[in-house]
Amino acid sequence: MKVLGIESSCDECAAAVVEDGKHILSNVVVTQIPHHAPYNGVVPELASRMHTEWIYEVVERALTEAHCQVSEIDGVAVTAHPGLLGSLLVGVSFAKAFAYARNLPFVAVNHMLAHLYAPLMTEEVTYPFLGLLVSGGHSILCKVEDFDTIEVLGTTIDDAVGEAFDKVAKYYGFGYPGGVYIDRLAQKGDSEAFRFPLPNLYKGEHRYDVSYSGLKTAVINQIDQFRVKEVPRDPVTGNYRSEDVAASFQKAAIEILLRALFRAVEDTGLRTVVIGGGVAANSYLRQRLAAEKDLRCLFPPLSLCGDNGAMVAGIGFRYLARGDRSPWTTTAAARVRAFKRRYP
Numbered sequence: 001m002k003v004l005g006i007e008s009s010c011d012e013c014a015a016a017v018v019e020d021g022k023h024i025l026s027n028v029v030v031t032q033i034p035h036h037a038p039y040n041g042v043v044p045e046l047a048s049r050m051h052t053e054w055i056y057e058v059v060e061r062a063l064t065e066a067h068c069q070v071s072e073i074d075g076v077a078v079t080a081h082p083g084l085l086g087s088l089l090v091g092v093s094f095a096k097a098f099a100y101a102r103n104l105p106f107v108a109v110n111h112m113l114a115h116l117y118a119p120l121m122t123e124e125v126t127y128p129f130l131g132l133l134v135s136g137g138h139s140i141l142c143k144v145e146d147f148d149t150i151e152v153l154g155t156t157i158d159d160a161v162g163e164a165f166d167k168v169a170k171y172y173g174f175g176y177p178g179g180v181y182i183d184r185l186a187q188k189g190d191s192e193a194f195r196f197p198l199p200n201l202y203k204g205e206h207r208y209d210v211s212y213s214g215l216k217t218a219v220i221n222q223i224d225q226f227r228v229k230e231v232p233r234d235p236v237t238g239n240y241r242s243e244d245v246a247a248s249f250q251k252a253a254i255e256i257l258l259r260a261l262f263r264a265v266e267d268t269g270l271r272t273v274v275i276g277g278g279v280a281a282n283s284y285l286r287q288r289l290a291a292e293k294d295l296r297c298l299f300p301p302l303s304l305c306g307d308n309g310a311m312v313a314g315i316g317f318r319y320l321a322r323g324d325r326s327p328w329t330t331t332a333a334a335r336v337r338a339f340k341r342r343y344p
């Protein structure tokens with residue numbers, strides 16, 4: 001079964017053709033990053049307009065690169081939530097029209113479940129396992145019972161981890177998207193230059209939650225207080241070196257995730273962890289988890305970390321193969337109310 005997957009939830013206009021949920025025949029991602037970079041963040045209005053202009057060609061390229069005729073597509077999957085409403089509506093409307101015109105089965109999928117599915121396209125894994133979903137909009141630690149069923153153990157109580165990377169990078173002018181630049185700078189920096197405070201969330205209902213507002217404030221407003229050694233300064237400005245700020249921040253940001261994750265590993269006894277979302281590209285996170293020899297940690301390939309249509313087509317296949325269909329009244333939603341404890 002060849003599924004066309006469409007993704008337009010944020011600033012990537014993407015489409016892919018995937019066979020049987022695993023074999024990626026094409027995966028076209030056209031990023032809007034250069035258009036949003038001058039604003040240091042995604043401008044929602046611009047994003048939806050660009051999706052509207054680009055989506056037709058992106059889908060056409062996905063079909064061409066897959067050497068696939070329109071008539072060979074067996075089903076259509078699209079990200080319908082969560083994300084930027086205007087952006088989502090473009091993908092959802094296009095996907096519905098495409099499917100309706102050809103009388104194809106159509107399914108709307110959850111963006112975060114699609115991220116979680118991405119590593120499973122290249123690795124075999126048995127349920128249940130722990131999922132760590134880390135992106136610009138979410139930080140979710142969950143027990144994954146099936147491709148469509150997760151039990152949320154913890155989330156962020158304020159900013160998402162990717163959002164914290166983006167805000168710190170924006171403040172210091174490191175570049176957009178922040179995570180990419182901080183990761184790059186950190187490789188040449190001293191992660192012991194500053195020791196930032198970590199949130200004290202380990203009891204009761206917050207046992208698996210994370211928080212980034214304290215770290216963000218420390219890095220942005222109180223950095224002098226957390227310097228623990230003499231560090232070289234920029235000879236011109238006298239400021240701390242970007243590399244050291246980035247490396248110390250990144251270490252703390254990832255440590256916050258790992259503490260919650262390790263608590264969940266200990267409590268549940270689950271030793272397989274699947275990581276998904278844009279922050280899954282982080283090299284320090286990958287390095288730290290690679291050192292955990294008693295855990296099996298599955299990361300998506302870098303090409304499937306950010307937003308893409310392949311993960312949407314991949315999970316879409318699973319729904320379609322089971323006979324699930326979304327109604328033609330399906331629309332987009334910026335948030336998902338059901339994404340609380342158990343998300344079917």
Ligand code: KG4
Binds near residue numbers: 134166178279305
């Ligand atoms: O999944 P994604 O592409 O879009 C959302 O669904 O949000 O994730 C984007 C987020 C951004 O916050 C970006 O800064 C972060 O992923 N990111 C990274 C890295 N690459 C992207 N964060 C840390 N390290 C990276 N290498």
Ligand code: ZN
Binds near residue numbers: 111277278307
């Ligand atoms: Zn995403």
